[in-house]
Amino acid sequence: MRMRALITGVGVLLVALAADVFAAADIRGVRLWRAPDNTRLVFDLSGPVQHSVFILTAPNRIVIDVNGAQLATKLEQLSIANTPITSVRSAQRTPTDLRIVIDLSAPVTPKSFSLAPNQQYGDRLVVDLFDQGADSSPNLPSTTTASAPEVPVSPTQAAPKLTPLPSGKREIVIAIDAGHGGEDPGALGPKGAREKDVVLAIAKELQRQINADKGFRAELVRTGDYFIPLRKRTEIARKKGADLFVSIHADAAPRASAFGASVFALSDRGATSETARWLADSENRSDLIGGAGNVSLDDKDRMLAGVLLDLSMTASLSSSLNVGQKVLSNLGRVTPLHKRRVEQAGFMVLKSPDIPSILVETGFISNPNEALKLAAGGHQQSLARSIHSGIRQFFQQNPPPGTYIAWLRDEGKIAPGPREHVVSSGESLALIAQRYQVSLPALRSANGLKSDAIKIGQNLHIPATALAAQP
Structure with missing residues (x-):
């Protein structure tokens, strides 16, 4: 009797474990975002899943097989305007195996990864579709910094320059x-x-x-x-x-x-x-x-x-x-x-x-x-x-050489103004004087220094004096 009860208990435990292992996660929501060089799909999950992604051609499409998942949302509601996606459809191949097919108007390079839950979101499956010629290197976010998109905002163009710069001078x-x-x-x-x-x-x-x-x-x-x-x-x-x-x-x-x-x-x-x-x-x-x-x-x-x-x-x-x-x-x-x-x-x-x-x-x-x-x-x-x-x-x-602002200063069209330098680690007063082409005595005098001792974070005024012979 004791052995039979033990076997029965083990059997019940195995059944419970098997049910837990094979319980399907729900895909509760899908979001889509368009970036300048790729399209991102994010699937919100009730738990972790295994997945695989492969490409089919003639016609172009991406297939995502998600093991241990069921669809609990509608894919037809996705806004696919301005993306290479023409439609998204799905089929439940088995009670726990889901296939999602993304139909495309142009070939793309897919990259996919999973994100574990964090303070704001649960499990997620992220699929990036990179346009041809785009950088598809897997420069992926960490699980603590979620990276799936919401609703895109239309990009703004930089205001055009109305007046051309002098020849050879850059912005x-x-x-x-x-x-x-x-x-x-x-x-x-x-x-x-x-x-x-x-x-x-x-x-x-x-x-x-x-x-x-x-x-x-x-x-x-x-x-x-x-x-x-x-x-x-x-x-x-x-x-x-x-x-x-x-x-x-x-x-x-x-x-x-x-x-x-x-x-x-x-x-x-x-x-x-x-x-x-x-x-x-x-x-x-x-x-x-x-x-x-x-x-x-x-x-x-x-x-x-x-x-x-x-x-x-x-x-x-x-x-x-x-x-x-x-x-x-x-x-x-x-x-x-x-x-x-x-x-x-x-x-x-x-x-x-x-x-x-x-x-x-x-x-x-x-x-x-x-x-x-x-x-x-x-x-x-x-x-x-x-x-x-x-x-x-x-x-x-501090205009970079070759820029329009540097040219203005060289032409005397804008006053040089007082230069300032914030001391960082490893710098000495002598090195700073050499960098700005001023003498050590002039640099000491401009800042009221009695010695060459300086502190990290100290703000120094750089005089316009030409470099004199070092003492």
Whole structure:
């Protein structure tokens, strides 16, 4: 009797385990998003599934087989306008095996991956359909940063330049990155305001203002409501030839009373780890450094490449702190500040060794009063104007060679103005004097220094004195 009861108990347990293993997950919803070079489908699931994806031709279509799943939503409701998808259909091959067929008007390259649940979403299956000729490398988001899209926003075109620049003079290019996007809404306000929407509106306004300023051109990294992986954002900025990368965000905190804008530059630790990553990555070694891309690492030995990268990263970080302080000072004229000096952190989007980069937290969307301001068009214009002013001030004092702004200064058509330098790790007063071609005594005198001792984060005034003989 005891043996029979034991066998019966084991049998019941096995049946229960088998039922749990083979229980189908529900596909509860499907979302579709169109980006400039790909289309993304996101399937919301009640649990994890196994899947496979393959291509069929004549006619072109993508087949997705989902094992252990049942369809609990309607695919016909998807908005497929402006995508290569002509229809989406499904068939339940067995009670637990689902086949989804995507009919196409043009061939695409599919990539797929699963996302585990996080604080906002459950299990998801993501299928990316890359247009022919698009970069389909699997630069995928982490499971903690969801990346599926919601509803696309129509891209805006940069305002055209009405007056041509002098021959051979280029514009200063500002890459503006609106944080988050798509399924990643960012921080949420008390009344449902989403960070991704607020920062995109500010980014577009900043682009409009910059493009109205002769000698400058602004390029949006994200033009609509879709997600771009973090490293891909800086890659886009580099391909656009950016002289500066500005990432726009809105902060959040557990305390609703937290308030104020902030500006971040890369931390020293983040700079060190990124330099090491570039040296270790053979693909990165073939990239160009030096802003517009005038130095290649590919033909350099490891030691020389390391020196070049370190110099480039140090210069970029110094410029980041400098432009960041100017932006922060201007922000303080239109909104309260959370911190009165540029903060430093290891944010991924700040890690370009060749492009000065800042991250602007425009305020706390978790604060009810600031959330209302951040959603208001007038305040968005003021924030954009203050960021624009800081950027203009920086580049009028430090124009890249070959640009229209540098030509204006060389021709005496704009006053050089006082230059400023924010001290970063590893710099000495002598190195700073050499960089700006001024003498050590002049640099000490301009800053009231009694010795050559300087501190990280210290703001130095750079005099216009020509380099004298070093003492």
